[in-house]
Amino acid sequence: MSEQWLTSLITDDAQQGYELAIKLSRMGVKYTQPSDEVRGKLRPVYGEDANSLIASSQVIAINFQTVSAANNYWRK
Amino acid sequence: MSEQWLTSLITDDAQQGYELAIKLSRMGVKYTQPSDEVRGKLRPVYGEDANSLIASSQVIAINFQTVSAANNYWRK
Amino acid sequence: MSEQWLTSLITDDAQQGYELAIKLSRMGVKYTQPSDEVRGKLRPVYGEDANSLIASSQVIAINFQTVSAANNYWRK
Amino acid sequence: MSEQWLTSLITDDAQQGYELAIKLSRMGVKYTQPSDEVRGKLRPVYGEDANSLIASSQVIAINFQTVSAANNYWRK
Amino acid sequence: MSEQWLTSLITDDAQQGYELAIKLSRMGVKYTQPSDEVRGKLRPVYGEDANSLIASSQVIAINFQTVSAANNYWRK
Amino acid sequence: MSEQWLTSLITDDAQQGYELAIKLSRMGVKYTQPSDEVRGKLRPVYGEDANSLIASSQVIAINFQTVSAANNYWRK
Numbered sequence: 001m002s003e004q005w006l007t008s009l010i011t012d013d014a015q016q017g018y019e020l021a022i023k024l025s026r027m028g029v030k031y032t033q034p035s036d037e038v039r040g041k042l043r044p045v046y047g048e049d050a051n052s053l054i055a056s057s058q059v060i061a062i063n064f065q066t067v068s069a070a071n072n073y074w075r076k
Numbered sequence: 077m078s079e080q081w082l083t084s085l086i087t088d089d090a091q092q093g094y095e096l097a098i099k100l101s102r103m104g105v106k107y108t109q110p111s112d113e114v115r116g117k118l119r120p121v122y123g124e125d126a127n128s129l130i131a132s133s134q135v136i137a138i139n140f141q142t143v144s145a146a147n148n149y150w151r152k
Numbered sequence: 153m154s155e156q157w158l159t160s161l162i163t164d165d166a167q168q169g170y171e172l173a174i175k176l177s178r179m180g181v182k183y184t185q186p187s188d189e190v191r192g193k194l195r196p197v198y199g200e201d202a203n204s205l206i207a208s209s210q211v212i213a214i215n216f217q218t219v220s221a222a223n224n225y226w227r228k
Numbered sequence: 229m230s231e232q233w234l235t236s237l238i239t240d241d242a243q244q245g246y247e248l249a250i251k252l253s254r255m256g257v258k259y260t261q262p263s264d265e266v267r268g269k270l271r272p273v274y275g276e277d278a279n280s281l282i283a284s285s286q287v288i289a290i291n292f293q294t295v296s297a298a299n300n301y302w303r304k
Numbered sequence: 305m306s307e308q309w310l311t312s313l314i315t316d317d318a319q320q321g322y323e324l325a326i327k328l329s330r331m332g333v334k335y336t337q338p339s340d341e342v343r344g345k346l347r348p349v350y351g352e353d354a355n356s357l358i359a360s361s362q363v364i365a366i367n368f369q370t371v372s373a374a375n376n377y378w379r380k
Numbered sequence: 381m382s383e384q385w386l387t388s389l390i391t392d393d394a395q396q397g398y399e400l401a402i403k404l405s406r407m408g409v410k411y412t413q414p415s416d417e418v419r420g421k422l423r424p425v426y427g428e429d430a431n432s433l434i435a436s437s438q439v440i441a442i443n444f445q446t447v448s449a450a451n452n453y454w455r456k
Contacts, residue, residue: 028361050122057104070377073146126198133180149222202274209256225298278426285408301450332437350430374453
């Protein structure tokens with residue numbers, strides 16, 4: 001992937017950090033399955049499967065650990 | 077999601093930290109499946125499935141690691 | 153949940169820390185499925201399923217990481 | 229469980245630390261399913277299931293992170 | 305595997321770090337199944353399975369934690 | 381297991397560290413299923429199952445976190 005999509009792990013606040021964690025999680029899927037068409041077809045499948053949603057939240061949680069540590073937990 | 081739902085990882089005590097971890101875990105599901113209606117339909121499914129409940133507790137545990145570290149484990 | 157069930161992550165020794173990790177793991181299930189009756193029905197199911205037991209041990213392991221770090225690994 | 233089975237996370241070397249991680253992983257199963265008889269019946273099931281074995285190794289890996297950190301990685 | 309494929313965990317920026325995490329994740333598969341032919345056959349299977357894609361993203365997330373810590377989160 | 385198979389987590393470089401993480405992951409399986417014969421029978425099963433391969437890579441990733449931290453990420 002030549003496109004630049006990630007320049008820094010630093011965000012202004014915790015919520016932006018959480019949203020960056022979501023982006024990181026989605027990019028992991030996108031690198032593994034680059035076709036927008038295939039990913040688009042899968043969306044309604046995992047979006048209505050409770051276990052897939054829990055698994056998605058878990059990937060976000062792992063990436064959020066990384067982003068939170070990078071930002072020193074946005075401690076003031 | 078434009079709404080502000082997370083302003084800080086700092087909580088008064090460990091139990092509030094655990095409850096924030098639950099909120100983080102739920103938001104991971106909500107960002108992936110924004111429809112209240114669809115999530116509402118899934119609730120009775122995973123709520124009665126032992127493995128889904130264990131998986132949910134795991135996501136909470138991962139987020140609780142983050143929140144606990146942010147709060148320096150609420151050490152006095 | 154208004155009841156206070158977690159006041160501190162600090163324990164006297166490693167085994168009490170492990171037992172706190174178990175409590176944290178169970179509370180993750182309880183917050184997700186608050187009905188004692190439903191959880192009671194599920195117990196014999198996951199209690200006799202090897203993969204559910206391994207998954208339960210994994211959640212405990214993750215929470216035990218948190219509790220152990222909080223206690224500085226009970227180093228003397 | 230009133231019996232004392234864990235007194236310290238400190239071990240003499242890395243291999244003993246790995247073996248303690250195995251013990252921690254097994255105790256997570258034992259606390260969840262205290263019956264020796266039931267666990268005994270499940271052993272041949274997960275022992276011949278590749279995915280259960282991989283999952284078991286994962287729980288050990290998580291506990292080994294904890295034990296390794298406790299021992300400062302047995303650095304000399 | 306005698307070939308040298310990993311010389312350092314240090315990368316110029318976060319995106320290169322993420323791409324190294326992807327490489328680490330793929331190498332874990334390759335060491336376990338060294339046959340290019342078998343892995344090639346499996347690609348269309350997991351590439352169209354939402355849960356496999358989420359699981360792949362999770363492995364990347366775990367490796368990205370390691371790479372990010374190694375690079376001190378690319379803080380300036 | 382009386383045999384000494386792990387003397388240190390310190391390795392010369394990152395790739396050797398990754399290979400140690402693979403060894404740790406395999407030993408977790410071996411301790412759980414000591415029979416070479418049974419493990420040998422399972423190998424072709426998980427070796428051709430995409431999800432098992434992804435799960436194997438995940439265990440390696442977790443152990444690689446430990447080995448990397450032990451080696452201070454092989455920073456010069």
